[in-house]
Amino acid sequence: xxxxxxxxxxxxxxxxxxxxxxxxxxxxxxxxxxxxxxxxxxxxxxxxxxxxxxxxxxxxxxxxxxxxxxxxxxxxxxxxxxxxxxxxxxxxxxxxxxxxxxxxxxxxxxxxxxxxxxxxxxxxxxxxxxxxxxxxxxxxxxxxxxxxxxxxxxxxxxxxxxxxxxxxxxxxxxxxxxxxxxxxxxxxxxxxxxxxxxxxxxxxxxxxxxxxxxxxxxxxxxxxxxxxxxxxxxxxxxxxxxxxxxxxxxxxxxxxxxxxxxxxxxxxxxxx
Amino acid sequence: xxxxxxxxxxxxxxxxxxxxxxxxxxxxxxxxxxxxxxxxxxxxxxxxxxxxxxxxxxxxxxxxxxxxxxxxxxxxxxxxxxxxxxxxxxxxxxxxxxxxxxxxxxxxxxxxxxxxxxxxxxxxxxxxxxxxxxxxxxxxxxxxxxxxxxxxxxxxxxxxxxxxxxxxxxxxxxxxxxxxxxxxxxxxxxxxxxxxxxxxxxxxxxxxxxxxxxxxxxxxxxxxxxxxxxxxxxxxxxxxxxxxxxxxxxxxxxxxxxxxxxxxxxxxxxxxxxxxxxxxxxxxxxxxxxxxx
Numbered sequence: 158x159x160x161x162x163x164x165x166x167x168x169x170x171x172x173x174x175x176x177x178x179x180x181x182x183x184x185x186x187x188x189x190x191x192x193x194x195x196x197x198x199x200x201x202x203x204x205x206x207x208x209x210x211x212x213x214x215x216x217x218x219x220x221x222x223x224x225x226x227x228x229x230x231x232x233x234x235x236x237x238x239x240x241x242x243x244x245x246x247x248x249x250x251x252x253x254x255x256x257x258x259x260x261x262x263x264x265x266x267x268x269x270x271x272x273x274x275x276x277x278x279x280x281x282x283x284x285x286x287x288x289x290x291x292x293x294x295x296x297x298x299x300x301x302x303x304x305x306x307x308x309x310x311x312x313x314x315x316x317x318x319x320x321x322x323x324x325x326x327x328x329x330x331x332x333x334x335x336x337x338x339x340x341x342x343x344x345x346x347x348x349x350x351x352x353x354x355x356x357x358x359x360x361x362x363x364x365x366x367x368x369x370x371x372x373x374x375x376x377x378x379x380x381x382x383x384x385x386x387x388x389x390x391x392x393x394x395x396x397x398x399x400x401x402x403x404x405x406x407x408x409x410x411x412x413x414x415x416x417x418x419x420x421x422x423x424x425x426x427x428x429x
Numbered sequence: 430x431x432x433x434x435x436x437x438x439x440x441x442x443x444x445x446x447x448x449x450x451x452x453x454x455x456x457x458x459x460x461x462x463x464x465x466x467x468x469x470x471x472x473x474x475x476x477x478x479x480x481x482x483x484x485x486x487x488x489x490x491x492x493x494x495x496x497x498x499x500x501x502x503x504x505x506x507x508x509x510x511x512x513x514x515x516x517x518x519x520x521x522x523x524x525x526x527x528x529x530x531x532x533x534x535x536x537x538x539x540x541x542x543x544x545x546x547x548x549x550x551x552x553x554x555x556x557x558x559x560x561x562x563x564x565x566x567x568x569x570x571x572x573x574x575x576x577x578x579x580x581x582x583x584x585x586x587x588x589x590x591x592x593x594x595x596x597x598x599x600x601x602x603x604x605x606x607x608x609x610x611x612x613x614x615x616x617x618x619x620x621x622x623x624x625x626x627x628x629x630x631x632x633x634x635x636x637x638x639x640x641x642x643x644x645x646x647x648x649x650x651x652x653x654x655x656x657x658x659x660x661x662x663x664x665x666x667x668x669x670x671x672x673x674x675x676x677x678x679x680x681x682x683x684x685x686x687x688x689x690x691x692x693x694x695x696x697x698x699x700x701x702x703x704x705x706x707x708x709x710x711x712x713x714x715x716x717x718x719x720x721x722x
Contacts, residue, residue, distance in 0.1 A: 162622035166523055169627070172515030173532075179555065179591055180539065186554045187546065238446045245443035252440075258447050261454040267644070267711045268457065269651030271678045272700045275685055276460045279697075300453055307450065332436045353541070360543020363653035363678070367686060388545045392654055395549045403553065410546050421538050 191411020194404045202408055206375070207390070210399040217409045219376050223369070223384035226291050226377065228359045231298035236351055239303055243310030243350065244336055247318050266304035271363040273300050278367045289383040294368040298358040306354035313346020313428075314339060345427045352424040356417050362388035387413050458704070465701045468694035476698050482664050489695040493664040495702065497674035500582055501660070502650040504670070505589035506642050513594045513645075514638075517601035518627055533602070536595035544592060548658030551588035556580060556659060559587070564671055573671045580661035583670040588659050589652060593645045600641040604634050604718075640717030647710035651703065653678035677703045 195202050198214045205216025242258070249255050277297040281287045317339050325335040340347065370383035377384060387409050394406035468476060472489060479490025516536060520529055556579025564583070568575055575581075608630045616626045631638075661673020662683055677699050685696050 159622050159624070161624040165624045165627050169515045169519050169523055172512055173519045176512040176516065176591075176594060180535075182554070182558075183547070183550050183591075186550055238449055241443055241446035242450055245440075245447040248443075249440060254444065254447075258450055261451045263715060264708055264711055265450065265454050265457075267647050267651070267707055268454075269653070269678055269700070269703055269707060271651075271653040271681050272461065272704055273457065275681065275696065275700060276457050278685075279460055279464060280456075300457075303450065303453065332439050336439070356541050360545065362543070362545045363682060366654075366682060388543055388654075391545050391549055392658070395545075395552055395658055406549060410549060413543055414546060417541060417543060418538060421541055425534065425537075 187407065187410050187414055190404070190407035191409075194408035195411060198408070203412075207394075207405055208401055210397060210402060213401060215401075215405060217387065217390060217405065217412065220385050220387045220390040220409065221412070222376060223291070224359060224386040224388075227294045227298060227365065227369075227384060227386055228355060230291060230295035231302055231358055232351060232355055234295060234299040235302045235306060235354065239307040239310055239350065239354070240340075240347055242307045243314060243347070244340060246307070246311035247314040247339075248336065250315075262304045262308055265300075266308065269363075270301050270361055271366075273297055274364040274367055277364070282368070288381060289368055289370060290381050291377070291384045292380070294365045294384060294386075297364040297368055298361060301361055301364050302354035302358045305357050306350040309350030309353050310347050313350060314343045317342040317346075349424045349427045352420050352427070356420040356424070359420075360388055360413060360417055362392050365389060366392070461697055461701050461704060464694055464697035466694075468691055468698040471691055472695070476695055477702060480664065480666055484692060487691055489692060491677065491680060491695070491699045491702075493666045494675045494677045494680040494699065496666045497582060497660065498650050498676040498678075498703070498706075500670075500674070501586045501589055501656060501676055502646050504583070504586035505593060505649045506646050508586060508590035509594045509597055509645065510642065512590075513598035513601055513641075514631070516594070516598040517605045518631070520598075520602055521605050522623070522627060522630075533599075536598055539592075539595040540599060542592075544652060544655040545658075547588055547592050548655035551584060551655065551659040552580065555588065556584050559584060567671065573669050575671050577661055577673055580659055580673055581671045582660060582667075582674045585656045585660035585674075585676070586670075588655050589649045592652070592655060593649050596648060597641050597645040600644065600718075601634070601638065604637040604641070605630060608633050636717055640714040643710045643714035643717065647707045647714070650676070651678060651707055653682050657682050 194214065198205075198216065202216045203221060204218040206218060207220070208215030246255050246258060274297055277293065277300065281293045281296060282289065287293050321339060321342060322335060325338050330338065365386060366389060369385050369389050391406045391409050391413070394402040394409075397403070468489075475490050477490070477495060478492055479488075480492040481488045481490045483489070516532065520532055524532060560575070560577075560579040564575060564579070564581075567573060567583075612629060612633065613626065616629060656676050657679035660676060660679055662675055662679060663673040664680075665672055665674050667674070681696050681700060684692070688696055
């Protein structure tokens, strides 16, 4: 091998390794600190209330409950819209309307999530007086999720549509039947798109920070009381300056990356 | 004819949920503009051109936050560029097959990681570590006085760079892999090696490179929590990168909760500025990326 080639190969390889070092450091810190807390506190970490500042360890029960509640609600709001919009985009790809919808999606997906948070706050909390609760927070998360899953789903349906559309029509099926068929063939892609949306919003802090309450350290009392979530808990405890709250945040970080990784792996398996 | 009419009916039926996407975007923008107007009316453009934050006299100017947003955005892109490019090249032309799919999966997973984790780790682990090593070194080299144990414009930019590298590299990876196979064949048939191959392919995709980085920049300036946790949150226009600063999103996240009166509207006016930059960069990058190569 020539010297020049050896140079470029080693340059590129060392840049890749240099990038992997902080990533390894990140994983190491979250896993070691997180597991230490969870193991020393035991399985009640997942159900107990968080500790008071400076008073030993506690759990993340309410935050875990709040996250799952908000995110499931957001998926319920967002899923039907993104599936139907995804079908529309893949079936009427070439219509003018489809291209303007696609343009809005591309802009929406890069919309700063903190801005989504303050706009939802202004509209739902200030104008409509709905208050801070799981539903207002889920609305913000649904808006964040919508473009992600719609883009994924419309991409996933493109290939089955290309392969089977004409054959299906030639069998005399109606447009609606053809769509149902393509959706059934592309169901893995649809679920994959929704899972990616789920993984995205379960870790979101900025859109819900003003719609949740970081001091709501109780389990859900009613549908109209504020909820809290794991990312919000990590964010607030990171700033708290109390070592015991920092430790709970490490445990919560470990739980969060575990959830995201599991969902990601399932999504990858489905996409194959 | 009947089929056509049915198709039309389904078209309009599906148009309802699809137009919700456009409606959401329009609604977000109009609420943003509508709530910015009172602030722009009373304070004028000084919201963007002055550096004051005086709740007593109701004077607000977010220039320091705009400065921090642009500096962290540019710096993170500059830091990330060599790494993202290297990963894209490595995955396509150098990596052993087994390692290749591992690296692709890892970088896609990292791109989906909650940003609060990057910020928390940046604040409690990376910050103190760099403070003792890189920052202390820069300090001794240039005599930059440090007033924090890590949180600074530079730390926020490094954390942002780590966050956007997987995203940028996945965009570049796609484009790089679309370089026609004939280039590889031509290079090898001329008896040239990897050096020429990589250089030629990189120059082939340089437009897409700009597109990918415009998009990465847009993502970096909109990031909130990771920056908020690592930048130090002080309204400060300082060329010293080891000083703490602010960005528009981190200013909003720490001030919006207690903002009332005109300050509440100033938040929207600053958010509007952020969105305008973001939208401009998305449009630029999409234009570049669409005219492939």
